[in-house]
Amino acid sequence: MKRLLVTGAAGGLGKAMRGRLKGMADVLRLSDIADMGEAAAHEELVVCDLGDRAAVDRLVEGCDGIIHLGGISVEDKFSKILNANLLGLYNLYEAARANGMPRILFASSNHTIGFYGQDDYLDASAPMRPDGLYGVSKCFGEALASMYFDKFGQETALVRIGSCMEKPKNHRMLSTWMSHDDFLSMIERIFRVPRLGCPVIWGCSNNDSRWWDNSAVSYLGWHPKDNAERFRAEIEATVPRPSAQDSIAIYQGGPFVDDPIFEED
Structure with a gap:
């Protein structure tokens, strides 16, 4: 690609992937409303509020691909989620x-299905069960992408990210973890496969205790190599095991199922 747009570049995942994406395109166009630091020689930095239709149109112009990490990534007031995750995605x-x-x-997010139990094994056909307004916004995003594919042919990979970070932090993440290397290899396949369509892809590594079945997207040729199991001994030794009645031990969405609906000002 000549120019690859990455929204949400100042967020945790955007920062983690920024250097790794260098070889994906001649130019990385990085966008956020927060400080993104200094631009490298192959980077363009664009401050953009996703709720601003005209600004988003200028942001996308000239891009050959888009990695959309932008928006609200936790439970929050509906007004904030509405602007960034609904209106912003439409824009x-x-x-x-x-x-x-x-x-x-x-x-997208595992919080689209957060109310399933940890004893459920899901494929992409499982009905959505969002665990909060954030999860609902990702359900909206998947539905919007599906409509744009069916109506206009816009291809999108709907990546239900589990816990993409350097290493898992608790017992739940032994199932949901996706390494940065595996995410990068997924990105490479998404933009190189001849025909993508609009598939749901579960964003987790090759974990022994994973809850999600990616067999429907085997045509992508993505084969995650990392496994959270290598961190199990460390977590068992350093992280207290939650009680059997704790949401983090019951639901795939973990503590998100307990989050309140935030009141507006």
């Missing part, structure tokens, strides 16, 4: 439609 898809429909990786 992104309209901008993509007006600018050649570059392929999109949409960072």
